[in-house]
Amino acid sequence: MRSPTNAGFSHACNAGAREASGEILVFLNNDVEVTQGFIAPLLCALDPEGAEGIACTHGRDVLIARDAKDFAGQAMRVMEDTGLREQLRNSARRLVESRYGWDGIGDTLEALLVDTVGRA
Numbered sequence: 001m002r003s004p005t006n007a008g009f010s011h012a013c014n015a016g017a018r019e020a021s022g023e024i025l026v027f028l029n030n031d032v033e034v035t036q037g038f039i040a041p042l043l044c045a046l047d048p049e050g051a052e053g054i055a056c057t058h059g060r061d062v063l064i065a066r067d068a069k070d071f072a073g074q075a076m077r078v079m080e081d082t083g084l085r086e087q088l089r090n091s092a093r094r095l096v097e098s099r100y101g102w103d104g105i106g107d108t109l110e111a112l113l114v115d116t117v118g119r120a
Contacts, residue, residue, distance in 0.1 A: 055099055061092045 001019055003012060013027050028034070051064055058064040063078065065071035078085050098104050 056092070056095060060087075061095045062088065 001016060003015060009029075016027070017025060048064055048066065051058075051062060054062075056062045063074040065074045078088065
């Protein structure tokens with residue numbers, strides 16, 4: 001999309017996010033060179049710290065890599081194994097929609113409120 005004025009990177013990102021309709025949204029600077037298949041490893045490989053606080057399971061929802069060599073290996077697995085890539089994509093999407101979408105957040109909040117009021 002094009003903007004009639006240059007309001008800065010963050011404004012452009014927000015405007016783009018509002019207009020986006022696909023499954024994946026990636027923000028890139030204009031000097032980034034995109035190669036075929038670049039997104040798959042980014043979607044599927046995290047380091048242990050990056051996965052903290054996310055209710056995900058290694059091998060089912062994401063692949064967790066402990067160092068750069070492991071990350072490269074996990075990225076190659078995802079690029080070479082179509083079945084694994086599809087399984088990770090589907091499982092991760094279900095996880096995010098159920099736990100971190102508005103319905104999942106609402107359910108968690110409601111349970112916390114019921115628990116809190118029940119103790120009062």
